[in-house]
Amino acid sequence: MTSTITVEHLWKVFGPKPERVVGTELADLPRAELRARTGCLAAVRDVSFAVEAGEVFVVMGLSGSGKSTLVRCLTRLIEPTSGEISIDGEAVRAMNARRLRDLRRHRVAMVFQHFGLLPHRSVLDNVAYGLEIQGLGRAERHRRAGEMLTLVGLDGHENQYPEQLSGGMQQRVGLARALAIDPAVLLFDEPFSALDPLIRRDMQTEVRRLHAEVGKTLVFITHDLAEALTLGDRIAVLRDGDVVQIGTPEDLVGAPADDYVADFVRDVPRSDVLTLRWIMRDPLDGETCEDQPLPATTVIRDAVPRILRAKLPVQVVDGDRPVGVVDADRLLPALISHHRQVPA
Template identity: 80%
Template sequence: MSDDPEATIAVDRLWKVFGPRAQRVPGSPLADLSAAELREKAGCLVALRDISFEVARNEVFVVMGLSGSGKSTLVRCLTRLVEPTSGEVRIDGEPVGAMSAKRLRDLRRHRVAMVFQHFGLLPHRRVLDNVAYGLEIQGAGRAERHRRAAEMLELVGLTGHERQLPEQLSGGMQQRVGLARALATDPEVLLFDEPFSALDPLIRRDMQAEVRRLHAEVGKTMLFITHDLAEALTLGDRIAVLRDGELVQVGTPEQLVGAPADDYVADFVRDVPRADVLTLRWIVRPPTAGEEHEDTPLPHDTVIRDAVSRVLTAGRPIPVTEDGRSIGVVDAERLLPALLGHRRQVPV
């Protein structure tokens, strides 16, 4: 994998094997066995198999897969809540596996925060003290941690609820408290392990919008675990698809929908409205000799759905440009198949 100096998280050939003498599996003939054969021969289960990827600074990186694909194991390996069997995780270039116990505590308390599916709020503490808990662990004084907690509650829209107990809040409000608590320590990285999967659909959409808003306001590198494709497409700058512990594809939402790596990913994205995700670069064609076209071009990153009115009412093809240069033209004949959901593989 590349050593990108801008990568906040770098995962290199990561394995997690459960079972006796798990360390003998990576790099050995046992690694080539099917899951059933490995259980029979070695009594082991491979949860993560040779995983490599990088997460850029301030990127929202989504890991998506079905139940049992290894998503939660992966996110826990990043801070050694689950100890990897082999491979390396680096955060800001520092190998997590080489950290002392003290350094690892510092990583978890100051640099990385987690938001879980089950909110993990302290039921006997009021909202303000729940949000301030991480700061208390860090040794911050009462006045300082309450000031910071109040700021975070305002950020997530919960001003006025400081004195309530968690049980007095709705599920969505409790998850906002969890978000505020994670943000209060000003971590470099936020790890989300299916945080909204227990919420009602409407509240879930609200929380997804909240994450997008918070990311726009405070930045942060975010790694988000989900089994829900719509959630992944909504949140992710890039998406990694896991299947049975293996990394199937990493790409932008547009790349997954427009050029799925295999039938597994294609089945995942089959019902996604392509015109809502793909941009004009996927449907441009070269102009034909002597062909007249519109004078005003469209940018290549225009979402197809947003270009419908212009393309369908134009009497001629419309140029598509990237960085000021023409990359082709688009017309109704190229646009309509995308609107109707017809698949056409286009090189990325």
């Protein structure tokens, strides 16, 4: 299976004469020192990854880690300094203005943190904007935009104006606008960080539902670990422009690549993320187990009632093949582990 998006050795350096940084010894300097010496800021440093079709790929990092720059480089809203980007096998950096516009019009759509809605247009016309600039007729684009509003649950708000909607509803408009052009790839730039926590959860659910329904490739930028873990098939952790780790939520929580990531995931309730695979042990010789085995992909929390009620260890299977066993002794440390941050 080919990747929808591949990024190789991507650099973005802001500041005077940025091209002199990449590929020289300057590139190896820590961020602060580079800035002191050259006045340049390396926002994205030698980043490589691939996003598979239909995958939800999350880029996570604190503010200033370069994640928003990274996502903007994908469609060259920010021009990268060096490196390769290809979408559907086509090199983005080689595209001329027209080709790039086609990419943005038809294949890649973006949802923004601050919505970016046009205050002078009705909700319907906002959603239809992408279709309008493609040159689609009024009736047709309104029909499609109406469908999209239904899809995001905004029926009946067509003729309102963005300022009359709540933040959550405005972002649904942003979402509908992105979906309206039926893109293969959706880019989300911290779309929910400006929303209230409750609304944020609704919207995350919404994104998961839409992903299930329309099956797009999603690149999702966030600084919220919980959001990353909830949504991401795979997560890239960014720090000062460097990719620290790319992996599944389980990889991050279970096997953080370094202290930075470990520190990050310390508060995460491990039992919510890790599967039995992470706590099973090899069966003892001649050990007897419960009759019903549990699949290795079961999240620990979901297995808690079974294991605690069982008198014997429970067998863990991958398909039909037994891979290990779990019992209450293995379970309990995983359940309480996230309390470790309490000062000793």
